[in-house]
Amino acid sequence: MDTDPVLRAYVLHRLQQRWSPQQISRALRLAHPSEPARRIATETIYQAIYRPNSGILGEPACSPLRTGRDHRRGHTRQIRARRRFAQPMLSIHDRGFEPTDRSEAGHWEGDLIVGPHNRSAIATLVERQTRYLKLVHLPAHDSTELHRALVQVLRHLPLRLRQTLTWDQGTEMARHLDITADTGTRIFFCDAGSPWQRGSNENANGLLRQYFPKSTDLSVHTAGDLARVESQLNTRPRIVLQDRTPAALFTALLGSENHPSLR
Incomplete structure (x- = not known):
């Protein structure tokens, strides 16, 4: 090189x-x-x-890796505890397929990335089969704003491509029954402390931290900012997709009535 x-x-x-x-x-x-x-x-x-x-790549001001690392080090993972809902909720075990089963399109995983003191947030949605990412701008970090934003996003999708949404047990999902009533999308909840049950979303959130570092105010980012990041991630080739891009695969789903397997 x-x-x-x-x-x-x-x-x-x-x-x-x-x-x-x-x-x-x-x-x-x-x-x-x-x-x-x-x-x-x-x-x-x-x-x-x-x-x-x-001298191969010169001397960049900072590491170009998404992790920001300029040296090798071990990986650690912090698992956050979540409070359970008091109202009726659907467990991931009632969903009808395992976290490793991606044979059918239209099933999403979601979560929030949050700023300092939980005062700002961005909702992240990943379609499980294509790994297509949607970022949802939240003017406020509460269940009312999340309900409004998710309804707006999901309603733009065909019914067959918004079948389920899997989330953790965060209180921002307190209006999950309203979301289902307004969109037809069934909401399923992971077990407490089991982020691997939303593996695609966890991976996407890790990628997003290069754009939205921890401990930074997320409210400064506009919907246009989120759209640019969304586009950049969706047009990257992915090894898990045989070097195809999420954008290409999701576009194929939108244009297909039968939604053939993309595995």
């Missing part, structure tokens, strides 16, 4: 677009299947980031 300015420029541009090293490597492999010299390994890109003095 250090001897090929075109390849170096390609990698730098994709890093600026917040692609991961793996996404960049796989895209090059697809673009140049018979030209090994025009491809680069994932680990090589990581090494260039972790060793900025090598």
Whole structure:
């Protein structure tokens, strides 16, 4: 890469677009299947980031990785406890399919990313089969605003593409029965302390923290800001989708009456 300015420029541009090293490597492999010299390994890109003095990528002001890391370190995960609802609620165990089953489209996972002291929030929705992301602007962090915003978003989708929504047991979902009544979308709740039951949404929220860092005021971001981030993430190739993009797959679903499997 250090001897090929075109390849170096390609990698730098994709890093600026917040692609991961793996996404960049796989895209090059697809673009140049018979030209090994025009491809680069994932680990090589990581090494260039972790060793900025090598001169391969120059000396960026900050790490281009979504994690912000400029060195390797172990991964940890913090599991947040959630309060349970007093009113009737549907458990994820009543949903009819396992968290690993993505054979049918129209099932979503959702959550909030929140700012300091829970005073600002953005709702995140991920369609489970295509990993298509929707970001929902919330003027206020409460169940009334979430109800209004989710109804507005879900009503724009065909009924077959808004069958269920799986959420954790946060109090912002206190009006879940109203959401179902207004949209026909059944709301299911995860077990307390089980974020893996919303794996696609948890992954998306991790990606979003590069755009919306923790401990920052989320209310400063407009609906237009969210639309730009949404577009950028939905047009990235994903290894789990065989290097297709969520946007392409979701568009195919919208244009298909039968919604064939996209696995």
